Amino acid sequence: MLAFTVLFSGWISFLLNLLFAPSVQTNLSLSEACFSTSQTLNGLAECLEDFTVLKGTYNHFTYLEAQPTVTQRDAWFKATHTLLYTDNNCTTSILPSAIQDIYAIDLFTDISGKSFCVLYERTVNPCSKLYEKGWGFAMVPASRAGVSRLIHISAPHPFFDGETTVEAAQIFSETGAKSLLVPGRMRNAFYAPSPCVQPTGSKSSMYYITDPAHNDQEPFFDANLAVWDWQNEQGGCPSSSCAFIQFHGKAEKTCSEDTIFLSTGLSRGSWYTDGVDRPIKRLQQKLVHAFHLANAPGKISLPSHSRCILTATKNVVGRYINNYPTSSTQYDVCHRSASPDITEGAFVHAEQNAFARSDKARGAWVRALNDTFASINV
Numbered sequence: 001m002l003a004f005t006v007l008f009s010g011w012i013s014f015l016l017n018l019l020f021a022p023s024v025q026t027n028l029s030l031s032e033a034c035f036s037t038s039q040t041l042n043g044l045a046e047c048l049e050d051f052t053v054l055k056g057t058y059n060h061f062t063y064l065e066a067q068p069t070v071t072q073r074d075a076w077f078k079a080t081h082t083l084l085y086t087d088n089n090c091t092t093s094i095l096p097s098a099i100q101d102i103y104a105i106d107l108f109t110d111i112s113g114k115s116f117c118v119l120y121e122r123t124v125n126p127c128s129k130l131y132e133k134g135w136g137f138a139m140v141p142a143s144r145a146g147v148s149r150l151i152h153i154s155a156p157h158p159f160f161d162g163e164t165t166v167e168a169a170q171i172f173s174e175t176g177a178k179s180l181l182v183p184g185r186m187r188n189a190f191y192a193p194s195p196c197v198q199p200t201g202s203k204s205s206m207y208y209i210t211d212p213a214h215n216d217q218e219p220f221f222d223a224n225l226a227v228w229d230w231q232n233e234q235g236g237c238p239s240s241s242c243a244f245i246q247f248h249g250k251a252e253k254t255c256s257e258d259t260i261f262l263s264t265g266l267s268r269g270s271w272y273t274d275g276v277d278r279p280i281k282r283l284q285q286k287l288v289h290a291f292h293l294a295n296a297p298g299k300i301s302l303p304s305h306s307r308c309i310l311t312a313t314k315n316v317v318g319r320y321i322n323n324y325p326t327s328s329t330q331y332d333v334c335h336r337s338a339s340p341d342i343t344e345g346a347f348v349h350a351e352q353n354a355f356a357r358s359d360k361a362r363g364a365w366v367r368a369l370n371d372t373f374a375s376i377n378v
């Protein structure tokens with residue numbers, strides 16, 4: 001009987017081990033592993049992009065499950081805002097507890113010794129190898145001394161817009177920019193219409209609900225607001241040194257004359273041609289110069305000098321920045337378009353052909369941005 005009991009309890013503990021050992025997770029999730037497998041910031045960005053929720057992945061239920069709750073959305077906003085304030089104190093412990101089992105904050109040091117603080121999703125589904133949530137990632141230089149320019153870089157359309165994620169990461173790093181934002185879902189991750197804005201014209205086309213440039217319910221939008229708030233807390237976004245730059249990729253046949261088509265989110269008009277100094281006007285000239293030096297082909301234009309229709313007037317981040325210069329809890333970016341009278345020009349939308357977003361053009365981009373935005377003394 002005693003022998004039996006010993007044997008029996010041995011079996012019980014064996015079974016308990018089987019049941020509970022795997023939950024003592026010492027293994028890194030797939031996204032956490034990116035931090036040890038990547039050597040450069042480009043590599044890290046590519047590694048994190050690999051888990052992006054792909055086109056057509058969501059249905060009504062899985063989309064709702066992946067969306068943040070009200071509490072999580074608030075925590076996500078705070079997490080991004082806190083990230084902007086990090087200064088050699090990059091750790092998950094500064095994350096709001098409401099999202100600590102979904103998100104992490106980790107230090108990444110590239111082979112050249114530059115360090116970054118990264119907010120990213122740690123929950124990757126082991127079967128699909130896609131993010132469970134897909135809210136995106138954000139990063140800043142790990143110390144304030146590592147920031148050279150108050151420019152904020154983002155790439156809202158991972159995979160869909162070609163290699164804009166890795167492009168944005170490289171340009172963020174090489175210009176010494178303050179922040180980088182990339183969502184964790186493709187714009188067409190759920191083929192349902194955006195409840196926020198609809199495209200003008202053709203009835204058959206639509207903006208998708210998961211398109212963060214056209215739906216203010218996407219977490220990428222909140223992250224932009226958190227960065228905008230931080231920038232305002234530094235005394236605003238001066239034209240000489242600050243901007244929010246969104247990198248996009250266009251099809252070769254769309255606006256085929258333009259290598260890069262820049263817009264502030266306003267369509268044609270005297271705003272682009274009057275005598276007022278705006279970031280986008282300087283950037284256009286510096287890009288023309290830098291691409292010329294690099295012997296790169298094509299035209300780099302503003303809405304005043306191109307027939308291209310990709311002016312981003314319905315971009316919700318652009319509308320917010322153009323309409324709500326001081327941070328505001330009352331906004332209506334779905335219905336209120338930007339007004340040229342109050343638009344300062346902090347929002348810069350860059351549509352690029354394949355060449356402009358390829359690694360061949362990175363040097364020219366970095367030089368042009370460096371020459372457009374004054375570096376700051378910390």
Ligand SMILES: *[C@@H]1O[C@H](CO)[C@@H](O)[C@H](O)[C@H]1NC(C)=O
Binds near residue numbers: 024025
């Ligand atoms: C870690 O992962 C390996 C391979 O998937 C697995 O065999 C091992 O049991 C895991 N370890 C823990 C502590 O979960």
Ligand SMILES: *[C@@H]1O[C@H](CO)[C@@H](O)[C@H](O)[C@H]1NC(C)=O
Binds near residue numbers: 082086087088094
């Ligand atoms: C990190 O350090 C900076 C500078 O000391 C401080 O202002 C900031 O509040 C700290 N952040 C957190 C989340 O502790």
Ligand SMILES: *[C@@H]1O[C@H](CO)[C@@H](O)[C@H](O)[C@H]1NC(C)=O
Binds near residue numbers: 148175176367375
């Ligand atoms: C751009 O600016 C950064 C930060 O000031 C600097 O390290 C880098 O060398 C500059 N690159 C170019 C091409 O001007």
